[in-house]
Amino acid sequence: MKLNRRNFIQKASASAVGAGVFSILPSEIWNSPVAPSDKIRIGLIGCKSQGFWDLKCHLNYDDAVCVALCDVDSSVLNERAAEIKKTYNQNPLLYKDFRKMLEQKDLDAVIIGTPDHWHCLQLVYACQAGKDVYVEKPMANTIAECNVMVKAANYYNRIVQVGQQQRSGFVFQESMKMIKDGTIGKLRKVNVWGNFNYGTGSDPVADGPVPAGVDYDMWLGPAPSRPFNMNRFHGSWRHFWDYGGGLMSDWGVHLLDMGLWAKDLVQAPSQVLTYAANSSTEKKVRDTFDTMTVVYPKKDYVINWDMTAGVQQGPYEKLYGLAFIGENATIVTDRNSYRVFPEWDGEKKTGKTEAKSYNEGKESHPQHARNFLDCIKSRNTPACPPETGRVAALHAHIPNISARIGEPILLWDDANSRFTNSEKANALIKPEYRAPWTFPNI
Ligand SMILES: NC(=O)c1ccc[n+]([C@@H]2O[C@H](COP(=O)([O-])OP(=O)(O)OC[C@H]3O[C@@H](n4cnc5c(N)ncnc54)[C@H](O)[C@@H]3O)[C@@H](O)[C@H]2O)c1
Known part of the structure; x- marks a missing residue:
């Protein structure tokens, strides 16, 4: 069999993910284009609201097809599956555990439409499994998560579009x-x-x-x-x-x-002045x-x-x-x-x-979805790559940290990823994950 991106990833990721260990795949194969004639096979994690709208924006183009849906709420999952069947006559496989979904062989890209505290782990796992990712904004719920997501996207050579659709x-x-x-x-x-x-x-x-x-x-x-x-x-x-x-x-x-x-x-932002109140x-x-x-x-x-x-x-x-x-x-x-x-x-x-x-x-989600699909095929940088998503998210997280600790001026050293004037602020850069989940290490 001639090795191309699609069949290589299917073979490799099936064994790697199944074993619960992700091996590194050669980037030249991971990053080779999907043929223009191929349909992009999409899965959605988090189906209730924004994620489902994102999915529809993709499926309204002829070169996208839904092959998987995942949600922890069965009623959301079943309703959304019925809607996909009715509107697009497609029959995605259904999951409550996104890790199982990522084992699916015929899956090229995932949309992450879960609450913000999940974005980091789901993106890192998806990148490790060889999937391209459309992740909703804010890119993550903390600074450290945003940082590791940028690393993961680059390390695994994935196309990552952050859902800041106004860019499109x-x-x-x-x-x-x-x-x-x-x-x-x-x-x-x-x-x-x-x-x-x-x-x-x-x-x-x-x-x-x-x-x-x-x-x-x-x-x-x-x-x-x-x-x-x-x-x-x-x-x-x-x-x-x-x-x-x-x-x-x-x-x-x-x-x-x-x-x-x-x-x-x-x-x-290198410095931020915040006033916050209830x-x-x-x-x-x-x-x-x-x-x-x-x-x-x-x-x-x-x-x-x-x-x-x-x-x-x-x-x-x-x-x-x-x-x-x-x-x-x-x-x-x-x-x-x-x-x-x-x-x-x-x-x-x-x-x-x-x-x-x-x-x-008009609504710009459809254009942002089109840009993502095009970049999956061309391997070009999308309209909102993870670096851009990270910087925008930090412009929200830093004032939020300032407000939480009651220190109105924060000075941020991005190269060293720390605040230079507040240890209290430094304590809020990275979340403590509840076991068995562990913070990704790239
Ligand atoms: N780009 C935009 O304009 C825009 C607009 C609204 C929301 N958003 C973003 O979209 C994301 C989702 O927001 P929402 O309002 O749709 O939230 P929501 O609560 O309505 O929907 C989230 C869905 O994720 C599911 N979920 C939670 N944990 C899960 C897991 N581990 N695996 C699978 N499914 C899981 C929930 O059951 C729910 O169905 C957020 O990050 C939000 O900031 C973006």
Whole structure:
């Protein structure tokens, strides 16, 4: 048999994964393209909400097919399998344990749509098993996990797309063009804001029994053991440090990523000034903060993040958005629109640039999925590689750490992966995994 990427990986990963030990495969075979005529065979881990939308965005292209679904909640798994059958007439194999799914021979790529505390282990295992990965944002729930995920993607030579889909969206691509071609003059500041009701958390409920069909131990995975509570489960887990980072990481990662892209910065923040509080009077439960203001000084501009959870208003009548403030104009964007507000030239009695606006932006997940499929075939770098995902995630994790320890200024040494001014902060870089899960070592 002629050895190509597909049959080599199938042979090698079947034996390696089955034994519970992952061997290193030659990168030239791992990294050879999938033939353009091949369909990309996709599996999804975490099927309830965002992961399933991501999957559909892939399956709406003719060259993608779903061969596996995995979820720890049987009712989610069965409902999603029925939907795939009805909409696409496809019959994926079903799993409750992602490690079993990764043994499946005819699986090229996985989408990871689980809560943030699972992203790292699932990505590392998937890379080790020779799969390409689309991992939802934030790339992981801690700094150390983000670091090891970048290493894993590179070490195993996998295509990894992080789910910061705005990088593939028309509105932000156009905004970036205008910033980089000089339309707005020197970019001096990027104001970023995200105000959403849901960021205050959920109404309190008592601990209760684990719902039928749910493998709760596998939902918790590496996170600390605790009694089941509906508020910490589907969807609302994002308000608890064990699994997520609140609105700061949920929306902050997406929007701050745009502030970084404006200057093509792929650098962790070296210093961060954070104000955080719980100032809403609503009786909701959460660990995370409802109010945060963060300043990220950069070499020749500054990024500001402003978040007031529980409020559905914001600057320029947008509850979330960005203002790219240049010398000649400000561009204000959200996911569907941009508007250029020129500065006035008093001498020439005209705007310093043309005023223009666009309001017909569409969802960018389909384009981000297309980019991932294309990169699986070409082995080119995708629109949001893990290095970019890591840097965006650190822009959320560092202020969250600052808020948790009550130290407003943190100085970060990225080369040595440590804070230079706080041992308390250093203690929150790496999570302690609950046995039998162990932190990956690449
Ligand atoms: N890119 C975006 O615009 C966007 C939007 C929303 C959410 N997200 C991200 O998507 C991810 C999922 O968020 P969500 O809102 O869909 O969460 P969710 O709670 O609605 O769904 C998560 C699913 O993962 C399953 N799951 C948990 N542990 C699992 C395991 N070990 N193996 C298999 N399945 C497991 C759960 O049972 C659930 O079905 C998060 O990282 C979130 O930040 C991204």
